[in-house]
Amino acid sequence: MMAQPQRPPPLSDFRRFQTFDVDAARDIVARHFCSHKLQRQSSNDKFDACQHRVSGEHVSLNYLRYGGDVTIEPGELTRFFLIQIPLSGAAEITNGCQAVASNPQTASILNPDRHTVMRWHSGCEQLLVQIDRQFVDDVASRITGMDLGARLRFVPEFRLRQSKANRWMRKLWGMVHAAENGELFGSEHRTSQLYLEEELIVSLLEVQENTASVLLSHETPKSGPAILKRAVDMIHDRLREDFSLIELARHAGTTPRNLQLVFKREMGLTPVQYLQQCRLNMARHLLLARNGDLPVSDVAELSGHRHLGRFSVAYKKRFGESPKATARSRVFC
Known part of the structure; x- marks a missing residue:
């Protein structure tokens, strides 16, 4: 051969x-x-x-x-x-x-x-x-x-x-x-x-x-009403800022009540729940990316959380570990 x-x-x-x-x-x-x-x-x-x-x-x-x-x-x-x-x-x-x-x-x-x-x-x-x-x-x-x-x-x-x-x-x-x-x-x-x-x-x-x-796996609307897209864009753009549901609805061009109904129908979450999810996901990204060189209190602030205790409780509930445990994980060291 x-x-x-x-x-x-x-x-x-x-x-x-x-x-x-x-x-x-x-x-x-x-x-x-x-x-x-x-x-x-x-x-x-x-x-x-x-x-x-x-x-x-x-x-x-x-x-x-x-x-x-x-x-x-x-x-x-x-x-x-x-x-x-x-x-x-x-x-x-x-x-x-x-x-x-x-x-x-x-x-x-x-x-x-x-x-x-x-x-x-x-x-x-x-x-x-x-x-x-x-x-x-x-x-x-x-x-x-x-x-x-x-x-x-x-x-x-x-x-x-x-x-x-x-x-x-x-x-x-x-x-x-x-x-x-x-x-x-x-x-x-x-x-x-x-x-x-x-x-x-x-x-x-x-x-x-x-x-x-x-952040990449986070549920975001691929389609849906324009008011939903405007609201989601504002949440992403102003993740670290404080703003009210009334401000969010005004930016989206609808009423607070209608905005809540649209979020529930399209995403299964209220606008506040979606915002909280985005902030917790951002906190996890920062903890992993900074590999423990940024204090947890700074991560909380940078991800839009104003109360460290409530942030830690919500974080552990979502991810099954404390923010400090994530920072010490050394997955990306």
């Missing part, structure tokens, strides 16, 4: 470099990502670094390998998230206090504000998705309808065998194949490029646990 021809790595028409020199590889990769330390762990294996890359508006797709066993220490990435998906081989990643054993079934997501150290073992080849940090924050704010008040962070371990993750991976490979076919990542494709980049981020936010997951 004849051997099947080996399929070339992704994005092969967009090669940026190939080198056997460690210093040259480090310098070129740093231009595309950030400065970092790169060290070989063995002189016995073959160092053969190669990068393919296409850059869009806020997202770049990359194929990267080093051939040999290497350690990489970029520290904090600062400006971008980096999703690393092994195509072959394995890597060990530490991002902040979280460690990920990465392989073709388990990707890693590097949070920009957490110190990163990695070891790519010999034969590790990865597909890398580089995403501007501000773009992720902006997309999250748009789909929640709220100012997040703190930078978003993901759980670094990204399990690709989950059905939701599979759907996200299909979107990603669709972009890769479109780039290879000349259908994306060019100035003539800017409109579709932006649309697909945003769709990729929305899907990622829905699939992978992050500090704003509680």
Whole structure:
């Protein structure tokens, strides 16, 4: 039987470099990502670094390998998230206090504000998705309808065998194949490029646990009367402020009684209950995102709660743990 021809790595028409020199590889990769330390762990294996890359508006797709066993220490990435998906081989990643054993079934997501150290073992080849940090924050704010008040962070371990993750991976490979076919990542494709980049981020936010997951999963009306949308927009915009039901109804263009009836019919909640839910969800996001460096009293104030005791009781009732327990959880440390 004849051997099947080996399929070339992704994005092969967009090669940026190939080198056997460690210093040259480090310098070129740093231009595309950030400065970092790169060290070989063995002189016995073959160092053969190669990068393919296409850059869009806020997202770049990359194929990267080093051939040999290497350690990489970029520290904090600062400006971008980096999703690393092994195509072959394995890597060990530490991002902040979280460690990920990465392989073709388990990707890693590097949070920009957490110190990163990695070891790519010999034969590790990865597909890398580089995403501007501000773009992720902006997309999250748009789909929640709220100012997040703190930078978003993901759980670094990204399990690709989950059905939701599979759907996200299909979107990603669709972009890769479109780039290879000349259908994306060019100035003539800017409109579709932006649309697909945003769709990729929305899907990622829905699939992978992050500090704003509680806000993203919050029930918001997809349709319904215009007065409901106006009221919900005002609640989101003025979450941290005090305002009355009369003010809310006036902004929505209806009476307080009718507004309550519409909320009950469309959302199963009163306007006050919806406001309280939004404030508690915001508090949880802040506690997780700030990772305990913000006092609970400040979190209560920033999420629109004026009475610390009542806030703590309501928070525990909704989430099954105290605000202090959430702050100490270190899920996103």
